Amino acid sequence: MRRESDLRTFLTALVLAVVCSFFVAGANVLLKPRQDMNRELERKKNILLAAGVLKSDTDINKAFDSVETYLVDMKTGKAEKGEAGKYFESIRRLAASSDAVHLSKQQDVAVIKSIPAKIPVFILRGADGKIAKVVMPIYGSGLWSTMYGFMALNSDLNSVSGITFYDHGETPGLGGEIDNPLWKAQWINKKIYGNDGSVALSIVKGGTHGESQVDSLSGATMTSRGVENTVRFWMGQDGFGKYLNSLKQGGA
Template identity: 40%
Template sequence: MSSNKETFGKTIGFVFVVCLVCAALVSISAVSLKPLQTANKLLDKQTKILETAGLLEAAGKDIVGTYNQRVEAKMIDLASGKYVEGDVNMFEERADARDPAKSTKPENDIAGLNRRADNAVVYFVKDEQGKVETIVLPIVGAGLWNLMYGFVGLEADLNTVKSVIYSEHSETPGLGAEVLNPKWKALWPGKKMFDEQNNVAIKIVKGGAKAGDVHGVDGLSGATLTSNGVENTLRFWLGEEGYGPFITNYRAGGLN
């Protein structure tokens, strides 16, 4: 009996030691890999911003160098549309959106966010002479299965579309996932986000937009809910609860 208890005790002790060693190894790995994970995450973001601005091909392998040379990031308070201090590289929209102290519940939550971070980072992409040619705005909104994250690139008039690029989604392959299809992305350049009265006018048209419709983009075949999600996301973020105040201030020269 005593022998059995001793064997059982040794087994429990051995399992405990193994668990302790494994936990220590996982903890050490997590700490040592964090800087690399942070750097890779930042590189991925910089890559998407250059793609949105149409500079990815020109950048080649020098993503960081091109980004640092051509892109200026500034943090804004969405409610006022004015610049605020903050670490633009470490800013985490998702973390802020989950924090009631750093986020707001939208009154008209057509993007399906639940909560919207109070701040955002805007990216000013400049030409070789230093003149702003593209402004990249991060966007997030509900798709069919989950939130979709992406960027919209606008020309300096903050109306004419340069591109709409999604960087993360959980949509169905062959349907909603067609937001990544180059043919669909190619429909966006030149479209206008606002009408002559400065109302958000962009729309995703089921069955296809009519020729000459500067506000209409063809819907995704078989993915009505995803298409609606894209439209609602853009309408939200370009509206008054999104980048609307910033757009107004920038156009008026109040941020220069």
């Protein structure tokens, strides 16, 4: 009798597990399009936020209609019009693919090992048709996580329009303050490059007054250093440096 009771209990649990898994899988399939749409909307929001054009009443999708997307060849710096596609959902896979750009220890200041062969950038133009903002995706290692964000430059391709991080696992209240609007506001109009063309921007304690300095996060030295190294890599010649140089010379 006991064996029959145990078998009945097992079968009941099995049936419940199968039914529940069916409903969970079904819900996931039904909700995926909406989840993908929300992720894309959030990405567009962060791009516009970094560019400094997002206001409380902005229609994000409508505003993004005028944003041009280019795919940058990270080996040559050449770019062509394209679409971001599934880049943001596939960064790790693309960075591990056969055509990825592998970084030497000396190059890898952001501690990311390799980067995708082609990366999307976003251009906003003024009424005169000239480049007003260039927004680039960036990522690098913090204290606990890989920090993913966007950096935007003004038309001079040197001063910062804005920076934002949309995905990270840094400590709330410490390294997590990279998301704090007050800290991000310090970046606006800071100079990326020095007179010799090298990346000069640094994050230092009390660095609010230097034209290429941002104040470090209190109690988050390693995260601050990670952000600095991330910017140093992506704005340098192993990141978007070659592409930005082509823009300065009149490239598309």
